Amino acid sequence: xxNKNLHTNNDTFLAQWLEGELSxxxxxxxxxxxxxxxxxKLRKALEVSSELNASTKDSFYKIQEKIANKKTPVRRxxxxxxxxxxxxxxxxxxxxxxxxxxxxxTHQTSFGETKSIPLLDGTQVVLNSKSTISYNQTDWKNNRxxxxxxxxxxxxxxxxxxxxxxxxxxxxxxxxxxxVNSTTDFFDVVCYEGKVGVKTNTSEHILLPTNSIRKINGxxxxxxxTQLLKPTWIDGxxxxxxxxxxxxxxxxxxxxxxxxxxxxxxDTTIFSGSFPHxxxxxxxxxxxxxxxxxxxxxxxxxxxxxx
Amino acid sequence: xxxDNCNVCESKVFEAxxxxxxxxxxxxxxxxxxDVDKAxxxxxxxxIKLWENxxxxxxxxxxxxxxxxANNMFLNEKKHExxxxxxxxxxxxxxxxxxxxxxxxEKEFMEKLxxxxxALPEKQREVFLLNRIEKKKYKxxxxxxxxxxxxVEKRMHQALLVMRKEIGNV
Numbered sequence: 001x002x003n004k005n006l007h008t009n010n011d012t013f014l015a016q017w018l019e020g021e022l023s024x025x026x027x028x029x030x031x032x033x034x035x036x037x038x039x040x041k042l043r044k045a046l047e048v049s050s051e052l053n054a055s056t057k058d059s060f061y062k063i064q065e066k067i068a069n070k071k072t073p074v075r076r077x078x079x080x081x082x083x084x085x086x087x088x089x090x091x092x093x094x095x096x097x098x099x100x101x102x103x104x105x106t107h108q109t110s111f112g113e114t115k116s117i118p119l120l121d122g123t124q125v126v127l128n129s130k131s132t133i134s135y136n137q138t139d140w141k142n143n144r145x146x147x148x149x150x151x152x153x154x155x156x157x158x159x160x161x162x163x164x165x166x167x168x169x170x171x172x173x174x175x176x177x178x179x180v181n182s183t184t185d186f187f188d189v190v191c192y193e194g195k196v197g198v199k200t201n202t203s204e205h206i207l208l209p210t211n212s213i214r215k216i217n218g219x220x221x222x223x224x225x226t227q228l229l230k231p232t233w234i235d236g237x238x239x240x241x242x243x244x245x246x247x248x249x250x251x252x253x254x255x256x257x258x259x260x261x262x263x264x265x266x267d268t269t270i271f272s273g274s275f276p277h278x279x280x281x282x283x284x285x286x287x288x289x290x291x292x293x294x295x296x297x298x299x300x301x302x303x304x305x306x307x
Numbered sequence: 308x309x310x311d312n313c314n315v316c317e318s319k320v321f322e323a324x325x326x327x328x329x330x331x332x333x334x335x336x337x338x339x340x341x342d343v344d345k346a347x348x349x350x351x352x353x354x355i356k357l358w359e360n361x362x363x364x365x366x367x368x369x370x371x372x373x374x375x376x377a378n379n380m381f382l383n384e385k386k387h388e389x390x391x392x393x394x395x396x397x398x399x400x401x402x403x404x405x406x407x408x409x410x411x412x413e414k415e416f417m418e419k420l421x422x423x424x425x426a427l428p429e430k431q432r433e434v435f436l437l438n439r440i441e442k443k444k445y446k447x448x449x450x451x452x453x454x455x456x457x458x459v460e461k462r463m464h465q466a467l468l469v470m471r472k473e474i475g476n477v
Contacts, residue, residue: 015463019438019445038471044410045420050439051343052417056329063354070355114461218457 004237106134107149111257112277114233123162124155128181130235130254148255151181153231156194168215169200178207179231186247187215192230216244232274239274248275248287249305256280261304265293315369316361324369325354332377338414339381349384353377416474421475431466434459 012096015031016022017039028036101215107127109115115127123142124178125133136143146160155177156162164171166182181187189198191207198213200248205213210225232239238251246267249260255277275283288295288305298304311319332353336346337377344445358363364372437451438444445463449456 011462012457012460013461014467015445018463018467031401038474039467041410041412041416042420042467042474045412045417046339048412049341049417049421049424051328052334052337053440056325056350059329060325060354063358063422066355067349067358100338106401139419168373269332 014039018046052053104134106132108132112255121159122157126234128152128254131221135300147179148182150183151179151233153234155181169198172197177230183247183250184219184254186250189213190226190231192228202240206279213241216247218240236277237274238277241272241274242270245269245271245287245291251275252283252287256283257301259302260295261298262300313366314361314365315366316358320366321358321361322420324357324373328370328373331352332373334414334417335374336377337428338417339378340384341412345384349377349380356380381413419474420470423470427466427469431462431469434462435466439461 013022017024017027024040027039031039035078053182058221082287092171106114107117107125109127109129109131112129114129117125117133119125119128119135120137121144123144125146128151131148131152133146133152134146135146145159145165146163147165149167152164154162154164154173155232156173162173164180166187168182168187171178171180171189173194174287176196177192178196179188179190179192180195181189184284187200189196189207190212191209193209196207198207200215207213212226218219226241238248238255240248240251243267244267246262248271249262249267250302252258252275253260255275271287271291273286273290275286277283283293284303293305293307311404315321328348329350333346333350336349337343340346340349353373355378357369357373424432424435433452434448437448438445445456445459449459453458
């Protein structure tokens with residue numbers, strides 16, 4: 001009996017053989033041929049069995065990965081349809097934007113900067129410091145309209161109506177030279193040549209050459225007369241005529257990129273005069289000395305005013 | 308599985324189907340191929356195919372469907388092997404990888420073996436499973452169970468003897 005034979009010998013050698021501590025040949029020498037064949041098959045079967053019983057989870061991840069890489073035909077159709085839809089709508093949106101907004105041209109100036117902008121029809125626009133204009137380039141020939149925030153001088157070529165929109169009102173001309181200064185609560189239009197129509201929320205005016213109109217805080221003042229042929233700021237000098245000092249201070253700030261603290265002075269004091277754009281010292285002397293206001297620089301670019 | 312209106316294309320349903328049948332299919336494929344790695348490969352292909360055709364498969368017939376694919380894929384594999392074999396023969400490069408002592412593991416044999424393992428005496432089974440399933444060395448098992456290595460080896464030896472007796476002569 002083989003079994004008896006197996007028992008009579010050492011009683012751990014099968015365990016050692018299974019673990020690889022005993023070689024096949026050694027086992028073969030100890031037991032019968034038939035037993036040997038049976039145990040070899042048993043060992044193979046045990047290996048396979050543990051592999052067959054192993055978790056299939058890893059394979060599932062591999063399957064998912066392969067599916068993702070393959071992108072099944074069903075999926076592909078769907079995603080393709082989606083992406084075409086998305087691409088189309090992006091195109092449409094971009095197209096709409098380019099029609100409605102992309103041709104709007106904007107020009108901007110920063111502190112102390114003036115900029116001369118020739119428009120398509122030959123009109124000249126000179127932008128004073130801290131000002132912005134924007135207009136629609138494509139439709140310019142038929143529709144001469146632009147939006148202004150700040151101050152600009154216009155030398156308009158003759159043609160269709162030319163309109164300047166500001167937050168304070170609009171200025172309409174046919175062909176002329178005029179200056180518009182519009183900030184939040186200050187609106188000043190001066191006509192130098194031709195005829196200028198000014199329309200605000202509350203009133204309408206026709207300006208003849210040398211006439212000007214000004215609105216401060218929505219109250220229009222008397223039309224006044226200027227002797228100048230064009231605004232002085234074009235030549236590097238800001239000129240004011242009976243303007244509350246606070247707008248002069250604002251102009252100084254925009255021109256020189258400084259901060260002026262006017263808390264301790266009366267900023268409604270009326271000022272007439274001008275200041276140069278290239279010399280801060282002279283500008284301060286001409287504006288504030290005349291009004292008996294002293295000034296000193298508390299910090300860099302911060303100036304405090306007092307009497 | 309009793310739920311109606313189950314769509315195979317839903318990834319949760321798909322995963323559930325996989326969890327239900329994957330092991331059985333792998334086994335099924337192993338008995339045919341006698342190769343665990345090949346069975347694993349075909350198993351993956353089977354479920355990829357199921358996913359690709361998920362909309363055409365009735366949930367209630369999914370079991371027979373996956374077995375059919377598995378079988379077909381196995382046959383395709385065999386056909387391909389024959390082509391490779393022929394090619395090698397004609398080119399004079401034929402070289403068999405099969406060892407002379409080729410061992411065929413039939414379904415009946417495997418089932419008998421597995422039943423025997425689960426019927427082992429508790430002490431032998433514990434050691435046996437720790438070694439075969441958890442892949443622990445005898446030393447580790449001895450430490451784990453607080454017995455000598457010799458005792459572990461004795462139990463393994465006994466377990467193998469029991470199995471030898473149960474499966475009979477081959």
